[in-house]
Amino acid sequence: MRRARASFEPERTGSAIVVDQMSESFPASGGARHADMDEIYAEAEHWHVNTGNETIHAKRIPGRWRTIKWLAASVWLIFFLGPYLRWDGRQAVLFDIPNRQYHLFGATVLPQDFWMLSLLLLFFAILLAVATALAGRVYCGYFCFQTVWTDVFTLIEEKLEGNPAQRRRLDAAPFSLKKLRTKAIKHLSWALIGFITGFSFVAWFYGADKLWRDFFVGDANVAVYAAVALFTVGTYVLAGWMREQVCFWLCPYARIQGVMLDRTTVVPTYDEGRGEPRGRMKKGETEANRTTGDCVDCSQCVAVCPTGVDIRQGQQEGCITCGLCIDACNAVMDKVGRPRGLIRYASLDEMEGKHAPPMFARPRVWVYIAILVIALSGIIYGLSSLTAIDLKVLHERAPLYVQLSDGSFQNKYTVKLLNKTNEDLDIAISVEADVPVTVTRLEDSIPAKHGEVTPGILFVKIRRQDLSGESVPLTFVATAQLPNGSEIKASRESAFFGPTQ
Ligand code: SF4
Ligand code: SF4
Numbered sequence: 001m002r003r004a005r006a007s008f009e010p011e012r013t014g015s016a017i018v019v020d021q022m023s024e025s026f027p028a029s030g031g032a033r034h035a036d037m038d039e040i041y042a043e044a045e046h047w048h049v050n051t052g053n054e055t056i057h058a059k060r061i062p063g064r065w066r067t068i069k070w071l072a073a074s075v076w077l078i079f080f081l082g083p084y085l086r087w088d089g090r091q092a093v094l095f096d097i098p099n100r101q102y103h104l105f106g107a108t109v110l111p112q113d114f115w116m117l118s119l120l121l122l123f124f125a126i127l128l129a130v131a132t133a134l135a136g137r138v139y140c141g142y143f144c145f146q147t148v149w150t151d152v153f154t155l156i157e158e159k160l161e162g163n164p165a166q167r168r169r170l171d172a173a174p175f176s177l178k179k180l181r182t183k184a185i186k187h188l189s190w191a192l193i194g195f196i197t198g199f200s201f202v203a204w205f206y207g208a209d210k211l212w213r214d215f216f217v218g219d220a221n222v223a224v225y226a227a228v229a230l231f232t233v234g235t236y237v238l239a240g241w242m243r244e245q246v247c248f249w250l251c252p253y254a255r256i257q258g259v260m261l262d263r264t265t266v267v268p269t270y271d272e273g274r275g276e277p278r279g280r281m282k283k284g285e286t287e288a289n290r291t292t293g294d295c296v297d298c299s300q301c302v303a304v305c306p307t308g309v310d311i312r313q314g315q316q317e318g319c320i321t322c323g324l325c326i327d328a329c330n331a332v333m334d335k336v337g338r339p340r341g342l343i344r345y346a347s348l349d350e351m352e353g354k355h356a357p358p359m360f361a362r363p364r365v366w367v368y369i370a371i372l373v374i375a376l377s378g379i380i381y382g383l384s385s386l387t388a389i390d391l392k393v394l395h396e397r398a399p400l401y402v403q404l405s406d407g408s409f410q411n412k413y414t415v416k417l418l419n420k421t422n423e424d425l426d427i428a429i430s431v432e433a434d435v436p437v438t439v440t441r442l443e444d445s446i447p448a449k450h451g452e453v454t455p456g457i458l459f460v461k462i463r464r465q466d467l468s469g470e471s472v473p474l475t476f477v478a479t480a481q482l483p484n485g486s487e488i489k490a491s492r493e494s495a496f497f498g499p500t501q
Contacts, residue, residue, distance in 0.1 A: 040298045040332070041280060055171075056244050057164035058154065059303040063327025072142035073151065080196070083203035090422070095205045099451050101420070107386050108420040110451075116382040123375040130368040132260040135345075136267035136315075140253070141322030146246050147306065149197070149239035153190055154306075160186050164303075190240040191232065198231025244307040248318045258317065263348045264356055268323055270301075270312045270343050271351065278312070281336065294338050301325035301343060311343055389427060389448070390418035391478040391490040400497045408463045409498045410440075415456045417478060419448040421488075425480040429458060432475040433496070435466040448480075460496055472496040 060066075085092040087105050094103045102109040109116065131138050140147055160182055161167045173179055202224055203211050214220040215228075238246055247254065261267070271294075279292030295312065302310045304325060309318045311325045323345065330340040349356045396412035403409055417427050426445035431437055438461040448454040462472060477491045 040300060040335075056306065056308040057167045058244075058306045058308075058324075059164050059300075059328075060155075060158060061304055061324075061328055061331060063324070063330065065323030065327050069142055069151070069322060069324070073148040075143065076145065076148055080200045083200065083208035091207055091209070093204065094207055096207075097205055101451055104383070107383055108388070108422075109386065110390075110418065110420055112390075112418075113382060113386065116379055119375045119378040119382070123372060123379065126368055126371045126375065129260055130365070130372070132257050133262070133265060133364060133368070136261060136265055136321040137254070137257055137319065138321045140247060140251070140320035144247075144320075146238060146243075146251070147320060147322070149193070149235060150243040150246075150306070152193065153239045153243065156189050156193075157186055160189075187236075187240070190236050194232040194235035194239075195228065197235045198228035201231050202227050247320050248307050254317045261315075263354075264362065266345050266347050266350075267315055267321055268311060268319065268326055268343055269315065269346045269348070269351055270295075271341070271346075272312070273351075275312070275342050287337075294333070294342050296332065296336055298332055300328040300332050304328040315348075386420075387490050388419075388421050388482075388488040389425070389478055389480060389490045390420065391476060391492045392416040392418075393476045393492045393494045395494055395497075401499070403499075404461065408461050409467060409496075410459050410461045411496050413458055413460065413476070413494065415446075415458065415476065415478075417446060417448045417454045417456065419450050419452060419454070421482065422450050423483055424449050425482075427454075427478050427480045429456070430477045430479065431458075431460055432477060433462075433472055435462060435468070435472055437462055437474070437496070445480075462496055462498070467498045470498060470500055472498075 082093060083091060090103065092103075092105050096102065100111050128139055157167065161170050170179060170182070199211070199215070206214075206220070206224055211220065211224070215224065242250075274293060275295035276293045277291075278295035278297045280297050281290075299310075301312065302308065302325075304327070305311070306322060306324065307318045307320055309316060309325075311319065326343045326345070329343040333340050333342055347356050392415065394414040394416070396414070401409045401411050415429060419425050419427070425448050427448050428445045429439075431439050440459045440461060446454055446456040460474065472495065474494045474496050475491055476494060477489060479487060479489050481487055
């Protein structure tokens, strides 16, 4: 664990100036503030750091970072609402695993296009590394499903069972019908959210409409019921029972993040130089005669911490960078009339008064950005070049060519047509070349089932007098009409071979 030291630097905000002015009049209104602090000190005895052997009942207080946390968490609404989004008359995003087709806003991605998935994974891995290098476990604090679901579960717990002190009392209270009813409602609510989570997850793969039709009448397959059950139980256990202990003790990302942070990483940091020596406020104490630092040792920063970390011990792996301790400490600073920012987002260099280079001046940031741009360009290229039909042409090698009785030469080709649409199509094949060619033994069109590869054989003939060299470049073109009247095409280069001249 590292400890940050710094000289005192009050936060220069409008509200901080007001607070500063208030501190001048502290003795006059000190009685009220001491009354507030007495209350806080009384509850401080309950707050201690996470040892992993008891449930953390974190206190909820409003504040800037709490609001940002909710806004960031609201991104997860896409997870629940996304399967109901329609595009061209069908589910906009559908990962159709049984048919090995993935529909993304009208584009169909088949297994052979999976190189894009590798790029997508690379993109998100690097994005996570960038975010961690710049702002620590910011993903954990604001976006991770474990912290977001836990936040919702504990909010329900608070609504039903009360604040942390009331919850602890209820946990310790003997069995009663009231306790049974409260606990039952809570656990049923958790299980319901777990079920909705599992149902929404499966809807991305099975199709939302079909899932609603099949699930409740028992027509869905076993894998669907198993997946929903697994998610229901998993969500209930991880977000309801294990919650912050997952972040603290189980998550592998917490273990590897240490190698991604450096002295310039901006994380919630306790300003030790300003806060120490910490000490509780005493009756009759004024700003002029106090001998302690700005930390009034109220433990509010520990009280609100969802993982039960004491940020005053320095940056540590249990900290998920959520900023809630900043809100708590700022509220206390407001109460006691001291400037905000005793805990604030800052880098170690900044805390030690060293020059912190701006983000764009760090080579590591540019390397990360370059990899992100390359991965993103590859994904965009891949998506924009997806065709509705895919054509492969294989030239028969044995024999390479045959000479016909009229003196012309003939080559044999096997074409493979992949129909990526949702419709069965009749696909016509034509051949283009710089010399006259005749395509023989080919039906007018090849019937190609949707989502399948359909082979076909064709012969190309060129007259002897038109063969100017050993080979002639050919372009095979596959053309089909969609039910809506639009035409789709795919082409593939190949060659015609004749005798050595
Ligand atoms: S120490 Fe602060 S920033 Fe870290 S997890 Fe706890 S409340 Fe969030
Ligand atoms: S850092 Fe702030 S919230 Fe934490 S104990 Fe000190 S004064 Fe209280």
